Amino acid sequence: xxxxxxxxxxxxxxxxxxxxxxxxxxxxxxxxxxxxxxxxxxxxxxxxxxxxxxxxxxxxxxxxxxxxxxxxxxxxxxxxxxxxxxxxxxxxxxxxxxxxxxxxxxxxxxxxxxxxxxxxxxxxxxxxxxxxxxxxxxxxxxxxxxxxxxxxxxxxxxxxxxxxxxxxxxxxxxxxxxxxxxxxxxxxxxxxxxxxxxxxxxxxxxxxxxxxxxxxxxxxxxxxxxxxxxxxxxxxxxxxxxxxxxxxxxxxxxxxxxxxxxxxxxxxxxxxxxxxxxxxxxxxxxxxxxxxxxxxxxxxxxxx
Numbered sequence: 552x553x554x555x556x557x558x559x560x561x562x563x564x565x566x567x568x569x570x571x572x573x574x575x576x577x578x579x580x581x582x583x584x585x586x587x588x589x590x591x592x593x594x595x596x597x598x599x600x601x602x603x604x605x606x607x608x609x610x611x612x613x614x615x616x617x618x619x620x621x622x623x624x625x626x627x628x629x630x631x632x633x634x635x636x637x638x639x640x641x642x643x644x645x646x647x648x649x650x651x652x653x654x655x656x657x658x659x660x661x662x663x664x665x666x667x668x669x670x671x672x673x674x675x676x677x678x679x680x681x682x683x684x685x686x687x688x689x690x691x692x693x694x695x696x697x698x699x700x701x702x703x704x705x706x707x708x709x710x711x712x713x714x715x716x717x718x719x720x721x722x723x724x725x726x727x728x729x730x731x732x733x734x735x736x737x738x739x740x741x742x743x744x745x746x747x748x749x750x751x752x753x754x755x756x757x758x759x760x761x762x763x764x765x766x767x768x769x770x771x772x773x774x775x776x777x778x779x780x781x782x783x784x785x786x787x788x789x790x791x792x793x794x795x796x797x798x799x800x801x802x803x804x805x806x807x808x809x810x811x812x813x814x815x816x817x818x819x820x821x822x823x824x825x826x827x828x829x830x831x832x833x834x835x836x837x838x839x840x841x842x843x844x845x846x847x848x849x850x851x852x853x854x855x
Contacts, residue, residue: 744776
């Protein structure tokens, strides 16, 4: 069973944290209100987290460079890694709101809206989303960077994460709605999987992967995203809130989840199948993709 401390990261998590702190720093010009907004944004981002999406950008890029035996410079990929974490953090702030998942806890402490207020949390989320694209555009020095930004914006928007969240809300609380596995998994692929897949793709694009490599890593990201969300659904049923750091609100919100549609055991089996499919995408990558393999295994064995 792979645990985070066993993974040989190309970049220390501390480096990612420091990069996030730097992009969140802002001169508020003496404004108390802007300082409060900045505090809320920092609270949402710097309160812990696995940094999976940020690491995926770097690890995918590193795998491409290792495979091509070209120079890998981690600093080149940190702006995109930070941007994805900012988008992920904004989505969590909004997800926790009473109008959405109505969760009072996130990462083991009060959700942003419980700490700062609902209106303030909404604006902090808006600020994080816009800051993400500010970071991307400031670092965009090639057509590859612009291509990666396009992939990320689509994955985070109406055909990706936002669209999947909208479907999830529309389906929640509808006792008469009959959904089978296919539309449920498609919704989850947008809501959760799209940003994970985009993180892998962005790393591949920025490292100038070949078309074949890009597609292999894209498919890896798709399967990894599914495995990750299915494990989340399992943890919502049998996870320990002291470890997950958040409340399980699926039952209270009458949400459609993989266990409610497939059953708990079949959900676990499907997660393992997704992990195996992700690993199969890396079959020809050798040692260059070893960390990506560890991440796929971690996705289905983690307890938080």
